[in-house]
Each structure stands twice: as C-alpha cells, then as structure tokens.
Amino acid sequence: MTTLNNLDRLTPAVTTTRNERMLTVEQLRAGILADEIDTVVLGFTDMQGRLQGKLLHGRFFLDSVLAHGTEGCNYLLAVDVEMNTVDGYEITSWEKGYGDMLFELDLATIRLLPHRAGTALIQCDLALTDGSPVRVSPREILRVQAERAASLGFTALAGTELEFVVFATGYEEAWERGYRGLVPANQYNVDYSLLGSARVEPLLREIRNTMYRAGMDVESAKGECNLGQHEIAFKYADVLTTADNHTVYKTSAKEIAHQHGQSITFMAKPNEREGNSCHVHMSLRGLGGEIVFWEDGRRTPLYDSFIAGVLATMREFTLFYAPNINSYKRFVKGSFAPTSVAWGLDNRTCAVRLVGHGPSARMENRLPGGDVNPYLTLAAMLAGGLHGVERGLGLEPETLGNAYESGAPTVPTTLRDARDALAASEVAVDAFGEDVVAHYLHYADVEVEAFDAAITDWELRRGFERL
Template identity: 70%
Template structure:
C-alpha cells in the first residue's frame, strides 16, 4: 500500500508566481482556521504577496484566538487580553496548501500556521493542536488517514434575508425528505454541481452528492487523505460552500441542529497506516490488537473529549434517541446506533466517529480522536465487547448532554491535560465558559412563546 499523494491540482509557489506574473492571479487569500472552525485572514494583492509577503511574512492580531462567534473580545484567555495589549501573531504560510478558489475571480488561497513574535507556535491554534498529535503518531511509526462527512441544509433565501427574518420562516430548497433521492438532488443540482466542480478545481477529490433526511438537507462527500490535508480541505470546503451558495442567491447552514427534524452530522472516519503506508489495523482477515487498542482509547476518552467533538450549545440538541446521532458511548460493527462504528476490512478498515455535528472544528476533532486512540495504544487498553442491537436502549455510558457537562469533563480530565497541555485545556475551557455565559443571558423564542402572555 502507499499513502495518498499531494493533489496535482494544488499549486506550487513557483507556479503561483508565474500565474501572478502572467496576470492570471490578482488576489491571494492567506488564512488560518480559528477556534470556531472559520477561515480568518487577509486578502492580499498578488504583487504585494510576491514582492513582500513571501520574504517578510504577514501578521494578524492575536485576539483572533480570543473572541466569541460575534468577534467580541472576551476575558479569560491567557494568551490575549487588554492587559497584554493584544499583540500580533505571525502567519506562517504553508506552501503545500496553495489552491485555486475558482468561484472567485483570479483568486488563490494559502493556509497558515500561527507563531508568536519569538517564533514559538501558538499552542491553542487548532492546526497546531492537530499537528502535535500527528507528531505523536509519527514518533510511534504511524500516519493518520481521515475523511469527514459534512451535512448541510440549503434554503432558497439569501443570507441577508435570512438574517433580517431572524432565521425564521425560511424556505428549504426541498419540501420533503430527499434521502438518496435523485429527483430531490436534481432540484438543487445547479448549486451542488457548482460546489463539487469548484472543490475539484481547488484540489480536492470529490466523491459525490446525496440527499439527506431533513428538508433541503444534502451532503457532498470527499475522498479520505492524510489527516492534516483532510482538515485543511474541510475548512476550505465549508467556507467555499457558503460563498458559492450566496452566489446562487441561496443560503446553507452547517449548524448541528437547525430545527426539530434531523440535525447536520459530520461523521469522521479515521485509520492508521505505517509510515510506509502498510495496513496496521487489519491482518490475516481480522482486526489487529493495535486497531482494538486504538478504538478502546477513543471510547475511553470520548466523554472527556466531547468538547472537541461538540463545541457549541446547539451541538447537544442533536443527541437524541432514534435520531442517527449517538447517545451511547459504545462501538459496533456497522451499527449506526453507536457512537463508534467499525466499517471496512483490509486496507479500508477504519473507525467512524458519529458524535461530531456539522459545526465541528475538524482539527480539534481529529486531534481528539488521535489523542484518545494513541492513549489506547500506549496503555494497551482492552476493547470491550461490541454493542449488538440498539445502543440507544443499552446500559452503556452516555454522551454528555450539555455543553456545561462536556466542559466540566474536559477541564478536569487528566488525560486531556497530559496529551494537549494545560494551556490548550484552559483556553478551550474558557471558550466554553464564554458560550455558556452568553447563552445563559439570552432570552429565547421558546421563553417568549411560553411566557409573554400566559405567565
């Protein structure tokens, strides 16, 4: 076996320079993925990028890793505050990530790592967190391969009109369940086709699109790759899909639970290979002990690491019995009622983590899966018996049902502090605290409907 090769549709720095000299590129986006999983950065004029940034670099304010969803500066972060003056971070361009953004004229994107003025890595940066776990795997002789499956809901409203409507009364692009429906996906095919073809041109391997259960819900699948590449692609795709939808006069959402129907999941598939590409999860027609130890570690840490799988208040609305979103910390062979499903055999043997929703930060979720799995390998954890039948009605431990419960499990986890470090654990504990404080102070539509007149 061999490991995936760099996609030939990605660009080299020298190729990009030629494109700029020939006036085929006039805009270079440099961006990193923030705590909330969003691309943040700058649009640079191409000539300035070549003449200045390639040699001298670029910076951005470190408050970008210390804000809430609304970009408000908030208290509690050790690395960034008013007291510390909100200094800069350096954008370290990863030239292996140069890609076209074909839905935007003459535009390419370069993804970045973040370092401080002394060139020390910014520990809480999601890409840094994942790279550290990948380095741990490499020290043990393994490479992680991963794929993410993002679902979204499409609406025939623009983002602006949806905002003005308070996100109520929107018109989904399908009015009935279109799971696997060819007719249903045809109705949205102009948008789906544009996203698929744009992401292909942007250096991803697109598998296909299918309808899902909620009204207007769809999924576009991509081929697995090395874990860091998959996380990079995930971030670019998620942003690009929203941008392309806007160009079509539509809006789409990846939020975990938009309404009372099915939520948006992001099932994550993960396996290890040897450094030379050898299959290590399967041998002689069966799972290897290494595979079992890895899965046992993911299960053993799942409750403590749920904050990295379900980072928002809304994330926990997905976890409902009989919803295809898990409630039990259990594993099964091709069993979709479990949090972990084992699928494939031979080179395709892999685990599927069904906990994350569409709002997940891929770097953090993959880092958590790797950290848990490597913990299982290093301690040779024994894999419990598989769950046969309905995990929803089993006596297995339950997934945390609120952000507060997940926050408490994460911040007190000895394993989390050992594998991620105190700085990372404290940083993301504070992120949860900020979200909880904001939610606790909000007056919801539910409260208004129940209490305005009748209480």
C-alpha cells in the same frame, strides 16, 4: 510546517504540492505576473472552525509577503462567535495590549479558488513574535497529535462527511427574517433521492466541481433526511490535509450558495428535524503505508486498542466533538445521532461504527455534528486512540442491536457538562497540555455564560402573555 519564517521547520512540501491541481510557488508567481491571479488570500482556522485572514494584492504578496509572511492581531484566538474580545484568555488581553501573531505560509496548501475570480488561497500556521508556534491554534493542536502518531510509527488518515441544509432563501434575507420561515431547497425527505438531489443539483454540481479544481478529491453527493439536507463527500487523506480541505470546503460552499442567491447552514441542529452530522472516519497506517489495523482476515490488537482509547476518552473529549450550545440539541434518541458511548460492527446506533476490512478497515466516529472544528475533532480522536494504543487498552464487547436501549454510558447532554468532563480529564492535560485545555475550557465558559444571559424565543413564546 512549510514556513519561510523558521527555516529549520521546513519540509519538502515547500517544493511539492499535495496534488497536480494545487499550485507550486512558481506557478503562483507566474499566475500573478501574468495578471491571471490578482488576489492572494492568507487564511487560518480560528477556535470556532472559521477560515479567517487577509486578502492581499498579488504583486504586493510577491514583493513583501512571500519571503517572510505577515501578521495579524492575536485577539483572533480570543474572541467569541460575534468577534467580541473576551477577558480571561492567557494568550492575550487588554492588559497585554492585543499584539500581533505571525501568519506562517504553508506553501503545500496553495490552491486556486475557482469561484472567486483571480484568487488563490494559502493556509497558514500561527506563531508568536518570537517564532514559537501558537500552541492553542487548532492547526497546531492537530499537528502535535499527528507528530505524536509519527513518533510511534504511524500516519493518521481521516475523512469527514459533512452534512448541510440548503435554503432557497439568501443569507441577507435570512438575517432580516431572524432565520425564521426560510424556504428549504426540498420540501420532503430526500435521503438518497435522485429526484431530490436533482432539484438542488445546480448548486451541488458547482460546489463539487469547484472543490475538485481547488485540489480536493470529490467522491459523491447525496440527499439526506431533513428538508433541503444534503452531503458532499471527499476522499480521505492524512489528518492535516483533511482538516485543511474541510475548512476551505465549508467556507467555499457558503460563498457559492450566496452566489446562487441561496444559503447553507452547517449548524448541528438548525430546526426540530434531523440535525447536521459530521461523521469522521479514521485509521492508522505505518509510515510506509503499511496496513496496521487488519491482519489474517481480522482486526489487529492495535486497532482494538485504538478504538478502546477513543471510547475511553469520548465523554472527556466531547467538547471537541460538540463545541457549541446547539451541538447538544442533535443528541436525540432514535435520530441516528448517537447518545451511547458504544461500538458496533456497521451499527449506526453506536457512537463508534466499524466499517471496512483489509486496507479499508476504519472506525467511524458518529458523534460530531456539522458545526465542529475539524482540527480539534481529529486531534481529539487521534489523542484518544493513541492513548489506547500506548496503554494497550482492551476493547469492551461489541454492542449488538439498538445502542439507544443498551444501557451504555451516554455522552454529556449540555455544553456545561462537556466542559466539566474536559476539566476533570488527566488524559487531556497529558495529550494537549494544561495551557491548551485551559484555553478551550474558557471558550466553553464564554459560550455558556452568553447563552445563560440570552432570552430565547422559547421563553418569550411561553411566558410573554401566559405566565
């Protein structure tokens, strides 16, 4: 953790950057003093996977914040999507007065936001007022699992493939329409279609180039199956960097779409067509970069045990892969969204698809949707895989053919079922701690209760006149 609050937790990242396109502290200082940067955004990722925080004037940041961080209300990890305060969280409440938590600057994450004039972003960790980390913070949950991997001699690498649907309708108009009757940016299936991508290329190009200038390694863009659906892929990195980049990219893409008078959604299932996935690729390396998943032309026992652990915990950890009511609408047979807890070699019908060989050998988790919190998803995958490694779990036989018809166990089909699976998980308590599990169980309870109380369009359409 690169923070100026707890000096014993400093790492060399304070004086280095993740790549040459990100900023050192001195470059940030120079930009502010030269009036090239006037705004510093301090952001952290909340339970819902959203980048939240403050916008600070550059000179005030240098004079009053750089040396010791800043504060924010601890209710930010105890609200629902609507930002309503919710009873029942141990971390904070009306009775506890909704006090502050500390924003600790991770100085390895300083980057320009090129689509926002004169603006730089620093991502933050969260600490209690006594300086101890906020254990239920998504970034801290992932950090703990990354440190667990390091204690076993491994570095965890990951990449996220995040799909989205583009609409020609802007966000304000979409809100006024109740998100109905929006105009998709493409009118037909544009999966791998260069013509279809070209139709949306002004937006896609700006997102790609902006994210590259913001310090991300952009790979490619391609069309997908739903109307107006596309994907922009980024190169893999260590799990914390990948989650940080994922969050910045997701927020920035929405902001850039807004600047174009368009809108983007990462909802898992925005309509009755194909949903938005977030396929997650993960592998382990030795602390010195050694290949540990492949040896003598084949998978290693370590790799097999890691896969076995992810599969063994997949049902228990589904809440971290599918965190919202809408997430479960994506799990449709024959939709390329998996329903079977099974693995296969380059088999897109399985929840876990193995791809690559040698240095590129990795597993792809196809369960998560575009609405995931990347820190929680990566933490769950890593915790599951390490569970398999530590216990030497054996890998079940490969699923051949259509996994939808295989008879393999299936993932939970509702948020309520996923909540109950996590509640019964001893592995989750061992990996994350009782306090973390209880926090996210309550998150699920809040969502389920809110949905159960809602009157949906489906109910009104079927029942208003005819029942």
